[in-house]
Amino acid sequence: MNKDYENVLEDLALVYRLKQQAEAHKKESDALLEGTRVLLTAEDEADLYKKMFSVFKGLYNYEVCFVLENESAGKMKCINSTHDALLNTVWEIDDTLSRAVKSEPVALFNVQQQPTWQQHLPLFETPVTSVLYCPFKVHQQQAVIVFCHQSLGYYTQEYVDMANRYRTFTEQMAMGMQAKLMTLETVRLKEEKAKVEKSLIDSEKMASLGLLAAGVAHEINNPIAFINSNIHFLRNVLPALSQMQDIVLQLASSASDKERLEIAQKAILWQSRNKIDSLSDEIADICGESEEGLNRVTDIITSLRSFSHDADIPDDETINVNDCIAHALRLVNSELKHRIKIHQRLTEVPLIKGKTGKLNQVLVNLFVNAAQAMDDGDKLTISSFEEDKHTVITIKDTGCGIEKHALQKLFEPFYTTKPTGKGTGLGLYISFSIVEAMGGTISVDSEVNVGTTFTLSFPTNLANKKTAQSCGLDTFDSDS
Numbered sequence: 001m002n003k004d005y006e007n008v009l010e011d012l013a014l015v016y017r018l019k020q021q022a023e024a025h026k027k028e029s030d031a032l033l034e035g036t037r038v039l040l041t042a043e044d045e046a047d048l049y050k051k052m053f054s055v056f057k058g059l060y061n062y063e064v065c066f067v068l069e070n071e072s073a074g075k076m077k078c079i080n081s082t083h084d085a086l087l088n089t090v091w092e093i094d095d096t097l098s099r100a101v102k103s104e105p106v107a108l109f110n111v112q113q114q115p116t117w118q119q120h121l122p123l124f125e126t127p128v129t130s131v132l133y134c135p136f137k138v139h140q141q142q143a144v145i146v147f148c149h150q151s152l153g154y155y156t157q158e159y160v161d162m163a164n165r166y167r168t169f170t171e172q173m174a175m176g177m178q179a180k181l182m183t184l185e186t187v188r189l190k191e192e193k194a195k196v197e198k199s200l201i202d203s204e205k206m207a208s209l210g211l212l213a214a215g216v217a218h219e220i221n222n223p224i225a226f227i228n229s230n231i232h233f234l235r236n237v238l239p240a241l242s243q244m245q246d247i248v249l250q251l252a253s254s255a256s257d258k259e260r261l262e263i264a265q266k267a268i269l270w271q272s273r274n275k276i277d278s279l280s281d282e283i284a285d286i287c288g289e290s291e292e293g294l295n296r297v298t299d300i301i302t303s304l305r306s307f308s309h310d311a312d313i314p315d316d317e318t319i320n321v322n323d324c325i326a327h328a329l330r331l332v333n334s335e336l337k338h339r340i341k342i343h344q345r346l347t348e349v350p351l352i353k354g355k356t357g358k359l360n361q362v363l364v365n366l367f368v369n370a371a372q373a374m375d376d377g378d379k380l381t382i383s384s385f386e387e388d389k390h391t392v393i394t395i396k397d398t399g400c401g402i403e404k405h406a407l408q409k410l411f412e413p414f415y416t417t418k419p420t421g422k423g424t425g426l427g428l429y430i431s432f433s434i435v436e437a438m439g440g441t442i443s444v445d446s447e448v449n450v451g452t453t454f455t456l457s458f459p460t461n462l463a464n465k466k467t468a469q470s471c472g473l474d475t476f477d478s479d480s
Contacts, residue, residue, distance in 0.1 A: 049080045060159065062147040063126055068097075069143045076101075076144065085123040092116050100133035101142050105163035107132050107155040111148075130154035134163045220301075223293030230286040237283075240274045299330055318351045319359055321384055321391055321458075327356075328363035329382075335368060339376040345383040349391045350460035354438035362431040362442075366395050366454050369427065373399030373452065391460050396453040402446040410444060 053065050066081035068091055076097070078089045093101065094116045100106045108131040111117040121127070128148040132155040135144050149155060247267050254260045325346065329336075336342060370380050374397055381396040402410065411432040435442040440458035 060147045064148040100135050105134050105160045109153045223296045227290045227293045230290050322346045324359045332367045335371045341379045343381040349384050349386045352458040358434045365427045370397035390457045393456040398451040401448040
């Protein structure tokens with residue numbers, strides 16, 4: 001009977017131990033699942049550490065938790081903590097901490113008696129006494145997670161055993177953290193790279209505007225000047241027109257032949273002085289000329305706006321490349337006219353996706369570069385056509401050409417063939433970046449003393465197979 005009773009007790013003890021093991025495994029599994037969720041949902045480094053500490057809170061019930069990593073010989077540094085005052089503090093590696101770093105978890109009954117802790121204890125808001133060191137390894141480097149509790153001797157051998165059981169889990173969490181931090185760092189670097197590229201693009205755009213400012217101002221000032229002159233002329237003829245109006249009113253209200261004869265004499269005198277036929281023609285010419293000038297100013301301002309204002313336009317805007325060519329040519333007109341012959345061979349081509357302002361920036365840069373490479377009387381030929389489901393733009397000049405060794409570096413940042421102070425070396429690099437971001441390609445073919453051809457190729461907007469019109473003509477060749 002006693003034998004059976006003892007067997008039952010042993011079985012019950014076994015069941016109890018199995019139950020404890022099952023509960024421990026469940027607790028570890030729950031912590032592992034929570035840790036995985038933490039790694040997946042963390043938005044930044046601070047959020048990641050905050051959530052990781054929360055996972056360990058359920059296991060070790062700490063008041064304060066912090067992480068120590070090797071700093072130098074005999075010293076470790078706090079790299080993260082639930083208590084900000086401990087961040088970046090340096091800890092001497094005493095015998096107890098050394099045991100933890102080199103082998104296994106260590107529980108301290110009362111750190112108030114530990115010399116290493118004396119300089120750090122004032123940093124804690126709540127007095128701590130019991131401490132558990134949990135070593136782990138990340139990227140072959142030793143580190144220690146330190147759990148602190150205010151109760152004396154809180155971390156018993158049971159917690160040491162638990163730390164040993166969860167050591168693999170702790171290291172997996174730490175490695176997962178490092179991987180997540182590297183991912184977050186990569187995202188941050190990409191965001192910073194995008195900001196730098198945008199800043200470079202904006203700076204180059206402003207530099208281009210600065211270069212073209214004088215010419216654009218001249219292009220605007222010319223029509224404004226003759227419009228102002230025309231208005232001055234109209235103001236001067238207004239009194240004569242008012243006199244004619246008075247004569248007409250007098251004639252309409254005259255009551256006798258004698259009175260009408262006198263008014264007729266005034267009309268004949270006015271006619272001899274003012275030449276109504278020529279005056280009417282002049283006014284008509286002035287109105288037509290002024291309207292043309294205003295249209296020129298409007299076109300230039302529209303081109304400037306399309307060049308510089310695209311911050312609120314989505315990247316998948318539909319672009320008419322022929323319109324972009326027209327806008328860019330207006331902006332660089334002062335650089336080209338009277339010395340460079342411009343031939344345009346633009347056909348109806350499919351629309352592409354991107355930002356009008358950015359494509360305009362590329363074209364302006366290529367047109368200015370071509371102008372600077374050519375002498376008076378040289379020719380610039382601009383073509384657009386469709387080829388293999390791509391919209392293609394070619395810009396061909398008859399300038400000095402580019403040497404072969406320079407062609408290989410042409411799209412590298414800060415590389416320029418221009419004299420010092422004449423170029424930043426960013427124009428073609430930025431143009432390459434813009435075209436690449438639009439899903440297109442840019443290539444160059446050049447021969448010294450013959451000329452250079454840049455080719456831009458963009459995938460067509462197949463979802464919207466509309467075509468870019470070219471001034472109502474299939475193909476044209478125009479000189480400017």
